[in-house]
Amino acid sequence: xxxxxxxxxxxxxxxxxxxxxxxxxxxxxxxxxxxxxxxxxxxxxxxxxxxxxxxxxxxxxxxxxxxxxxxxxx
Amino acid sequence: xxxxxxxxxxxxxxxxxxxxxxxxxxxxxxxxxxxxxxxxxxxxxxxxxxxxxxxxxxxxxxxxxxxxxxxxxxxxxxxxxxxxxxxxxxxxxxxxxxxxxxxxxxxxxxxxxxxxxxxxxxxxxxxxxxxxxxxxxxxxxxxxxxxxxxxxxxxxxxxxxxxxxxxxxxxxxxxxxxxxxxxxxxxxxxxxxxxxxxxxxxxxxxxxxxxxxxxxxxxxxxxxxxxxxxxxxxxxxxxxxxxxxxxxxxxxxxxxxxxxxxxxxxxxxxxxxxxxxxxxxxxxxxxxxxxxxxxxxxxxxxxxxxxxxxxxxxxxxxxxxxxxxxxxxxxxxxxxxxxxxxxxxxxxxxxxxxxxxxxxxxxxxxxxxxxxxxxxxxxxxxxxxxxxxxxxxxxxxxxxxxxxxxxxxxxx
Numbered sequence: 001x002x003x004x005x006x007x008x009x010x011x012x013x014x015x016x017x018x019x020x021x022x023x024x025x026x027x028x029x030x031x032x033x034x035x036x037x038x039x040x041x042x043x044x045x046x047x048x049x050x051x052x053x054x055x056x057x058x059x060x061x062x063x064x065x066x067x068x069x070x071x072x073x074x
Numbered sequence: 075x076x077x078x079x080x081x082x083x084x085x086x087x088x089x090x091x092x093x094x095x096x097x098x099x100x101x102x103x104x105x106x107x108x109x110x111x112x113x114x115x116x117x118x119x120x121x122x123x124x125x126x127x128x129x130x131x132x133x134x135x136x137x138x139x140x141x142x143x144x145x146x147x148x149x150x151x152x153x154x155x156x157x158x159x160x161x162x163x164x165x166x167x168x169x170x171x172x173x174x175x176x177x178x179x180x181x182x183x184x185x186x187x188x189x190x191x192x193x194x195x196x197x198x199x200x201x202x203x204x205x206x207x208x209x210x211x212x213x214x215x216x217x218x219x220x221x222x223x224x225x226x227x228x229x230x231x232x233x234x235x236x237x238x239x240x241x242x243x244x245x246x247x248x249x250x251x252x253x254x255x256x257x258x259x260x261x262x263x264x265x266x267x268x269x270x271x272x273x274x275x276x277x278x279x280x281x282x283x284x285x286x287x288x289x290x291x292x293x294x295x296x297x298x299x300x301x302x303x304x305x306x307x308x309x310x311x312x313x314x315x316x317x318x319x320x321x322x323x324x325x326x327x328x329x330x331x332x333x334x335x336x337x338x339x340x341x342x343x344x345x346x347x348x349x350x351x352x353x354x355x356x357x358x359x360x361x362x363x364x365x366x367x368x369x370x371x372x373x374x375x376x377x378x379x380x381x382x383x384x385x386x387x388x389x390x391x392x393x394x395x396x397x398x399x400x401x402x403x404x405x406x407x408x409x410x411x412x413x414x415x416x417x418x419x420x421x422x423x424x425x426x427x428x429x430x431x432x433x434x435x436x437x438x439x440x441x442x443x444x445x446x447x448x449x450x451x452x453x454x455x456x457x458x459x460x461x462x463x464x465x466x467x468x469x470x471x472x473x474x475x476x477x478x479x480x481x482x483x484x485x486x
Contacts, residue, residue, distance in 0.1 A: 015453050031250050038400055039400070039462065
């Protein structure tokens with residue numbers, strides 16, 4: 001799953017003409033480490049929903065990879 | 075005097091009221107009547123100098139592209155104009171506030187997304203910008219978290235509310251959540267006014283800040299759930315929901331999503347066919363063609379009447395096709411017009427879809443002349459032509475864009 005997440009994150013970065021990241025781990029924060037702002041997160045959540053069928057931000061915001069994985073796994 | 079006027083972590087800049095007076099009392103003062111800068115403190119000081127000069131200032135979003143500036147007839151020459159001003163030295167902050175309040179000829183022009191695709195020019199005077207500003211001795215110790223674009227009406231209103239009460243302004247706009255929390259605590263912020271999208275980024279609640287006394291929601295449809303969760307972070311805060319337009323500034327405030335009409339507005343606001351109408355006396359100056367020879371401005375906001383006297387209502391939805399992305403209004407026509415200029419694009423339709431982070435997000439369907447471009451190509455083409463929030467975040471390439479019977483592109 002993390003490979004898929006990395007691909008999605010890099011897709012968002014690439015679409016916005018920003019440098020891709022090489023690796024992710026549980027503690028990486030989407031806002032502070034990846035540098036996503038609200039617009040990027042909005043795009044990220046659409047891509048996640050397309051891939052996994054879940055709106056990870058529906059009830060509350062998540063920030064770390066660990067939280068994203070937890071949401072996807074339900 | 076050592077009180078902070080403005081602090082911005084983004085520019086690592088702290089200006090005390092004392093520094094502000096020194097800057098405003100410099101010799102050979104001037105300001106830029108076409109204000110176009112990323113630095114918030116420069117925007118605020120430019121506004122103050124224009125007020126002291128009792129003259130006009132045009133506020134331009136710092137992320138307007140060259141092309142967007144061109145569309146509103148702003149060129150390099152205009153941006154480089156510096157206007158010399160003369161006024162007697164300021165003696166104190168009270169003196170500054172007194173003079174600002176007497177700037178009877180001062181005008182500021184702002185731009186709001188227009189329904190035709192071109193930004194709409196709206197001019198306000200001191201009275202129309204500050205009509206809902208509340209000044210009192212009890213407010214002197216307030217510290218404001220600044221969470222709006224300073225060239226937009228909501229940002230200006232917070233600026234005046236804070237300045238006229240001699241309050242400190244701490245910028246929270248465009249900061250990470252970690253830094254927002256850090257600053258709320260460090261500077262003991264008491265008041266925050268922001269969009270639901272701003273508060274959404276503070277969730278889930280992790281910490282509590284009892285120092286915050288008032289939270290104001292504006293710019294987007296009120297979100298009860300966000301309001302409830304925000305209350306956990308700021309347990310002592312009173313929550314206020316405001317309705318404002320660039321054309322009017324704030325006109326309603328409520329504790330929830332029901333608004334009650336204040337007595338002073340009773341002849342200036344009415345509901346016709348469920349649409350909220352505002353009398354021209356409450357509007358800033360703008361293209362009167364919009365009013366179509368009537369005294370009433372149609373807001374496109376559809377409301378549900380709860381009580382007739384005094385009028386109590388709540389907002390249902392917007393009739394217009396403008397898309398509200400985290401408090402920024404986007405005209406799909408403007409975005410379509412720019413995308414259509416790509417040599418490989420045959421046709422395009424731009425629309426909004428609801429989004430759990432931004433309220434709404436911009437999507438587009440593109441029909442290509444040949445299949446040789448990617449989503450990234452389209453995005454790169456748009457980067458220097460449109461403000462960031464206007465660029466579609468989801469691009470679908472389709473074989474055929476359906477057209478309605480009239481030949482108009484069908485907006486989904």
